[in-house]
Amino acid sequence: xxxxxxxxxxxxxxxxxxxxxxxxxxxxxxxxxxxxxxxxxxxxxxxxxxxxxxxxxxxxxxxxxxxxxxxxxxxxxxxxxxxxxxxxxxxxxxxxxxxxxxxxxxxxxxx
Numbered sequence: 001x002x003x004x005x006x007x008x009x010x011x012x013x014x015x016x017x018x019x020x021x022x023x024x025x026x027x028x029x030x031x032x033x034x035x036x037x038x039x040x041x042x043x044x045x046x047x048x049x050x051x052x053x054x055x056x057x058x059x060x061x062x063x064x065x066x067x068x069x070x071x072x073x074x075x076x077x078x079x080x081x082x083x084x085x086x087x088x089x090x091x092x093x094x095x096x097x098x099x100x101x102x103x104x105x106x107x108x109x110x111x
Contacts, residue, residue: 010077013057019050023073026060030070
């Protein structure tokens with residue numbers, strides 16, 4: 001039986017496109033919720049909901065600064081995703097190289 005979709009882990013949490021947009025903005029440094037709202041063109045409740053999920057899985061950290069809450073990336077929590085992508089990136093590159101070899105052989109056979 002397939003596992004139910006959940007946001008209980010980082011992989012599932014960042015599967016949501018809006019959350020990836022938030023992570024992209026935070027890549028450049030700390031941002032307040034208001035700044036994220038302005039940059040993403042989303043309503044504040046939407047941004048807050050997505051930030052809560054990202055915070056729960058550890059993908060972002062938050063700190064208070066007066067009345068504002070500033071969010072920043074937590075690279076350590078995102079490392080498993082990075083490692084997974086890198087592993088499969090190599091696998092796909094090797095497969096494309098093999099496909100190139102097969103296509104080259106087919107071309108030679110046609111001539």
